[in-house]
């Protein structure tokens with residue numbers, strides 16, 4: 107990017123994208139997702155300018171748990187081709203889809219290859235967050251540019267991590283299926299417990315990843331204040347929705363990655379806390 111180039115972020119978005127665009131000297135342009143966290147293609151189209159270089163999304167999504175439909179993704183790819191910008195598709199959670207269709211891989215379509223950069227990670231799939239291994243799939247013209255930055259910043263992923271990554275990818279994948287099953291159970295616990303709190307929170311059930319954006323209905327306070335109160339008074343940690351950009355305020359992002367007994371304990375505390383308000 108050159109200074110002043112724009113990157114469209116459908117929001118709520120993964121908070122680091124906002125910082126990454128700033129770090130690269132760009133300007134992030136926030137386009138709110140719809141009420142049920144789908145892409146608003148009309149609004150995205152209107153936000154495209156001659157300075158638009160990219161649009162960044164993750165699907166399944168952090169923080170919303172949304173899995174964009176294949177039609178939405180393909181329509182977005184068509185727009186990227188027509189208006190000549192690139193879609194940076196973060197696939198960190200690609201293996202955690204609870205309901206619905208298998209997400210489409212735009213690289214299957216020759217016509218989209220120059221307009222999609224896909225980013226993948228071993229962090230979630232193999233619980234290897236600290237090992238720092240991931241990869242990028244992109245056309246040669248993008249890889250040439252990406253390699254310059256990669257070489258100047260990281261040089262390479264640590265060698266022991268690369269060997270571990272090969273072991274993870276070539277080894278028995280049962281652990282991944284088991285993790286998905288465990289997360290599905292935790293997703294269901296989280297939704298059941300939120301349903302019981304229906305007069306205090308509303309939410310869109312997540313279809314993937316392990317997050318839910320819960321809209322609080324009990325106060326008008328900003329999400330940072332509510333998250334700090336919940337932490338200090340009920341000892342439950344959440345992330346303020348406002349950290350994820352426009353459309354995130356008024357929400358708390360809950361992670362249901364923890365074990366069932368911890369989730370139940372957290373919800374017991376939240377129930378007591380809201381009852382005492």
Ligand SMILES: Cc1ncc(COP(=O)(O)O)c(C=O)c1O
Nearest residue numbers: 120164168196198227229235240
């Ligand atoms: C959407 C998304 N992308 C990327 C990352 C970071 O991935 P990595 O550990 O591979 O840097 C995370 C981690 O929470 C994430 O939620």
